[in-house]
Amino acid sequence: MDNLDSLDKRTSLLSLERRRLLEALLKQKHRQHNFSDAISPRPKGLSAVPLSYAQQRLWIIDQLNPGSAAYNIFSALRLTGPLDIPTLQRSLHSLVERHEALRTSFMEDTGGSPSQIIRSEVLLDCPLLDVSSLPENVRPTVIKAMVNSEVSNPFDLANDPLIRVRLLRLTSEEHVILLTLHHIVSDGWSMNILLREVAMLYQSFINHQPSALPPLPIQYADFACWQRESLLGDTLEKQIEYWRKQLDGVPNILRLPTDRPRPTTQSQHGASFNLHVNARISKQLIELGHAHGATLFMTLLSALNVLLYRYTTQHDICIGSPIANRTHPDTHGLIGFFANTLPLRNHLSGDQTFSNLLNQVRKTTLAAYTHQDLPFEQLLDELKIERDTSYTSLFQVMLVLQNTPATDVHIDALKLERIASEHRTSKFDLTVGFSESTDGLNGTFEYNTDLFEHATIKRLANSFSRVLEQIAMQPETRISEFKPLDDFDQQRLKKWNATASSYAVEDKSVHKLFELQAIKTPESTAVVFENQQLKYKELNDRANQLAHYLV
Numbered sequence: 001m002d003n004l005d006s007l008d009k010r011t012s013l014l015s016l017e018r019r020r021l022l023e024a025l026l027k028q029k030h031r032q033h034n035f036s037d038a039i040s041p042r043p044k045g046l047s048a049v050p051l052s053y054a055q056q057r058l059w060i061i062d063q064l065n066p067g068s069a070a071y072n073i074f075s076a077l078r079l080t081g082p083l084d085i086p087t088l089q090r091s092l093h094s095l096v097e098r099h100e101a102l103r104t105s106f107m108e109d110t111g112g113s114p115s116q117i118i119r120s121e122v123l124l125d126c127p128l129l130d131v132s133s134l135p136e137n138v139r140p141t142v143i144k145a146m147v148n149s150e151v152s153n154p155f156d157l158a159n160d161p162l163i164r165v166r167l168l169r170l171t172s173e174e175h176v177i178l179l180t181l182h183h184i185v186s187d188g189w190s191m192n193i194l195l196r197e198v199a200m201l202y203q204s205f206i207n208h209q210p211s212a213l214p215p216l217p218i219q220y221a222d223f224a225c226w227q228r229e230s231l232l233g234d235t236l237e238k239q240i241e242y243w244r245k246q247l248d249g250v251p252n253i254l255r256l257p258t259d260r261p262r263p264t265t266q267s268q269h270g271a272s273f274n275l276h277v278n279a280r281i282s283k284q285l286i287e288l289g290h291a292h293g294a295t296l297f298m299t300l301l302s303a304l305n306v307l308l309y310r311y312t313t314q315h316d317i318c319i320g321s322p323i324a325n326r327t328h329p330d331t332h333g334l335i336g337f338f339a340n341t342l343p344l345r346n347h348l349s350g351d352q353t354f355s356n357l358l359n360q361v362r363k364t365t366l367a368a369y370t371h372q373d374l375p376f377e378q379l380l381d382e383l384k385i386e387r388d389t390s391y392t393s394l395f396q397v398m399l400v401l402q403n404t405p406a407t408d409v410h411i412d413a414l415k416l417e418r419i420a421s422e423h424r425t426s427k428f429d430l431t432v433g434f435s436e437s438t439d440g441l442n443g444t445f446e447y448n449t450d451l452f453e454h455a456t457i458k459r460l461a462n463s464f465s466r467v468l469e470q471i472a473m474q475p476e477t478r479i480s481e482f483k484p485l486d487d488f489d490q491q492r493l494k495k496w497n498a499t500a501s502s503y504a505v506e507d508k509s510v511h512k513l514f515e516l517q518a519i520k521t522p523e524s525t526a527v528v529f530e531n532q533q534l535k536y537k538e539l540n541d542r543a544n545q546l547a548h549y550l551v
Contacts, residue, residue, distance in 0.1 A: 039218050039330045042225045048109065049116040052224040053231075053375030054337050058184045059106055059114045062157055064389075069154045070268040070427055071183035075191055076147055076419035079175045083414065084206055085167070088177075089126050091201035092165055094211060095194065096124050099335040100219040101185040106157040116221055122161045130169045139170050146178060147421050155182045162186075176419065185220075187339040188402075189324050194335060199409045199416075206412075220336030223328075231373065239374035240382045242367070247318075247394070250345055252386055254396050255312050256429060258451040261525050261533055265389045269449045270426025275461045277434075277441040277468055284472035292355065294362040296436075297321075297401040301344060302354065302361045303471055304399055304432060306479050307464050309348045318345040320395040320428070323372055341376040342368045343394045353476050391429070398428045402435040430457075432464070462486075515540060 042049065051059060058071055096102045103119045131142050146168060155162055162185045166178040179194065186194075197213060204212050231239070277285075282296075289299040305317050325340035326332055346361055379385075385393050409416045423446045431446040445461045463484035470482050514536075518526075522537035534542070 039222055039226045039328060041218055042222050046225075049118065049221045050224055050228055051106070051114055051116060052220075052227055052337065053377045054340065055106075055116075055184050055224065056114065057375075057377035058182075058337070059157065062184075065266075065268070067154050068268060068425075069152050070270075070425040072151055072154070072425075073181045073183055073186050073188070073191060074147075074151045074421055075179045075195065076421060077177050077179075077195070077409075078417040078419055079177060079414055080417070081173060081414040083175050084202075085128065087202055087205045088167075088198075089124075090205055091198050092124055092126060094201050094205075095198055096122050096161075096163065098197070098213065098216065100221055101190075101334070101336040102161070102163050102181075104162065104185055104221070105159065106184065108158075116224065118221060124161060124163065124165060126165045126167055128167045128169060132169055132171050143168065143170075143176055143419070144422075146176075147419070148424065150178050150180045151421055152424055153180070157182065157184065184337055186335060187324075187337050188322075189326060189338065190335040193333060195409045199411050203411055216333060217330045218334070220334055223331060223334070223336065223338075227375075231375075231378070236374070239371050240379075242371045243374060243379055244383055246345060246367070247343065247383060247385075249316075250318050250343075250394065251314065251316055252388070253391055254308060254317065254429075255314060255528075256308070256396070256451075257311065258429075259453045259456055260451060262390050263450050266391065266448070267450050268425050268427060270423050270446055271449050271454065272423035272444050272446045273454065273457045273461050275443045275445070275465055277443060277465060279438070279440040281469055281472045282436075282440045285468065288472065288475050289358070292358050292362065294358055297399075298362050298365050299358060299471075300401060300434060300468075301365065301399055302346075302358045303464070303468055304397070305346050305348060305357065305361065306354065306471075306482055307460075307467050307484060308397065309479060310467075310482060310484050311460070311463075315349040316345070316347055318343050318395045320344070320392075320398040322398070322400060323369070325372060327373075340372055341398075342372060343376075343379075344368055348479055351478050351480050353478055354471055354482075355475050357479060358475075392427070396429040398431040400431065400433040402433070430460075511543075514543075 061071070062068070100118050103122045105117045105119065106114050107117050108114050129146070131139055134142065146166065150164065150166060153164075155164075162182040164178075164180040168176040168178070170176065179191075181191070181194075200213060201211055204210065285299050285303075286296050289296055301319065301321070304319060308317050308319075309315065321342050321344055322339050323342055325338045331338055344361075344364055346357070346364055348357065352360075374382075380387070380393055387393050423444070426446050426448045428446075429448050429451055431444075433444045433446065434441045436442075443461070443464075445457050445464075447457045466486065467482050467484055470477060518536040518540035523535050525533050526536040526539045527534050
């Protein structure tokens with residue numbers, strides 16, 4: 001009974017947390033805008049359908065970095081029970097017929113501008129790989145290889161269907177379905193719609209009934225046209241003015257200590273490290289947030305600010321966060337790319353307490369929600385944010401909290417189970433993601449492998465876990481007093497910093513010693529200033545040039 005009581009209390013807290021988040025989001029209804037009550041279908045026969053702002057940015061990224069799989073969205077399901085493959089294929093085809101986004105490709109016109117090309121029909125291939133003859137202990141390896149292959153396989157935005165389906169047969173009663181979409185036609189919300197509707201279609205068709213899905217009021221292309229027409233005039237200016245003030249003077253880059261120099265162009269190679277925050281700590285964090293009128297996301301965002309401040313010593317920190325951006329009811333049932341990104345900037349000056357920081361973060365986050373209509377892509381253009389191919393604009397660290405459970409999918413006689421996949425790409429230097437469960441918080445640190453070693457991220461994740469525990473126990477602690485490192489790491493850091501040593505330099509001047517070091521390690525980083533770095537050879541050459549000029 002004690003365990004049941006604990007579970008009931010935990011479930012109650014999670015429900016309260018979601019209500020708090022909903023209350024925060026509902027504050028958006030007070031926004032002043034000129035949006036019409038309904039999104040009208042686009043004019044019939046419109047030859048060139050514009051991209052939404054979000055789609056436009058992904059299209060540009062794809063042009064700059066073709067062949068990248070960084071924006072693949074993937075889901076894998078294990079199906080246990082009798083599977084009717086022709087009915088499954090019919091269900092998938094009906095889904096593609098229902099949602100124009102799944103029949104869309106992106107072509108460039110003679111002037112260099114992209115358009116959405118919506119095909120009347122797309123023949124969705126669903127190849128079956130039968131591995132039932134393989135030894136049972138080999139099949140998990142095959143599944144993992146197939147999953148990694150699908151996740152890493154890029155799309156051709158101009159020619160490919162932007163949805164792929166693969167089916168594996170493990171036994172006559174066990175299959176795995178792999179679903180991959182490009183982010184330009186989908187998002188996390190869309191994947192839940194996709195799985196739910198495929199299950200409903202399959203259930204109808206297996207029972208020899210017509211589809212039970214209601215007609216869609218609009219299609220994604222209608223939303224794209226509406227968005228372009230709506231964000232004009234005073235509506236646009238009010239959004240821009242808020243973000244201009246909020247982001248004035250924001251630092252270009254967060255100087256996290258990396259294991260390797262930053263490449264001139266992001267590769268988006270990635271990996272991940274998982275951690276778990278136990279139920280006791282997560283419950284205390286939720287209760288702390290409630291005491292300040294804040295959600296769990298706001299509490300985690302505040303904690304992440306503390307961690308980054310302790311690692312970088314920067315007081316001005318900007319962290320990105322995705323939002324569903326489906327504020328209009330006509331968009332709730334559509335598959336498409338609606339998600340927007342908010343830059344959440346906070347100041348950690350004055351050695352404030354964590355509670356004071358949490359209050360600041362709460363105000364910042366609510367204000368950002370209120371001004372979420374401006375697409376991130378347009379924000380960068382309107383504010384003329386400096387861009388650099390070596391790092392993402394405005395922020396390099398993202399925080400994600402999955403605080404609503406994934407859609408449960410049910411089909412009679414079939415048991416469905418989601419299969420986790422590895423993170424092989426990373427859009428940012430670091431993405432910290434959490435999801436709620438009855439036994440605590442499950443966290444993932446997705447990182448760019450060009451910058452960080454696995455061991456470094458493991459230490460960073462463990463540091464975050466320690467900070468969360470300290471916050472839960474003593475929220476009135478000043479942010480400078482949190483201790484991200486354990487005793488072992490603190491002793492190791494003390495040893496590393498004990499660099500005092502005697503050198504026989506009486507016969508060599510400083511510039512001679514530097515030249516010797518430049519010969520010894522010419523490619524090592526010698527100096528770093530903001531987003532600029534010089535290697536020993538480069539610095540030595542520039543110093544010599546300046547010396548010759550002065551002579």
